[in-house]
Amino acid sequence: MAEHTTRALSEVLNHLEHSVQGQKVTIGSLVDELGAHSFASLMLMFALISTSPASSIPGVTAIVAFIEFILVAQIMLGRDCLWLPGFISRKALSTHKLCKGINWLRKPVHFVERFLKPRWVFFVKPPWLYLPLAVILAVTPFMPFMEVIPTSGSIASAAIACFAAGLLTRDGLLAMVSILFLASVPFVIWYVGFSG
Secondary structure, three states: OHHHHHOHHHHHHHHHHHHOOOOEEEHHHHHHHHOOOOHHHHHHHHHHHHHOHHHHOOOHHHHHHHHHHHHHHHHHOOOOOOOOOHHHHOOEEEHHHHHHHHHHHHHHHHHHHOOOOOEOHHHHOOOOOHHHHHHHHHHHHHHHHHOOOOOHHHHHHHHHHHHHHHHHHOEHHHHHHHHHHHHHHHHHHHHHHHOO
């Protein structure tokens, strides 16, 4: 059971790879592959897409930010099934770039999985859970503007991916550290990119 839990990240990548067919894959088909009830897995999947080289597809960071915002808002509202507007569900991504991103993610995901384990579980349960979710709601609207500074959107997505990984594996320590990092990202980017 513990091994299955810590392999949760690889399982998400496997599902993502399984859903990639043809030259294009829609956001809706990615959601269907993981299941609209799997909020944490969906959060991880889309954050990983935006973290990987697939983020080079124009507009991907903005789309992922919008999806993450809707997803987290629905978690906080107590929904048990994800709803996405039709124009997002019909959005198609290049399977070539998506597969390239999946292959690129394999090694770092396997490395991270070695350190995941259930701890500080209270932080990934209500009411503490609502604090990191609120941080994601606050940061995701700024992510489309981060595309101005190369890799900055991917850094924010990586923090969200780590939080989702903590949520999936009940690793509250990882979730807390990742959300603290996410909260600091806009300030760091502003300082590096716009100050002076």
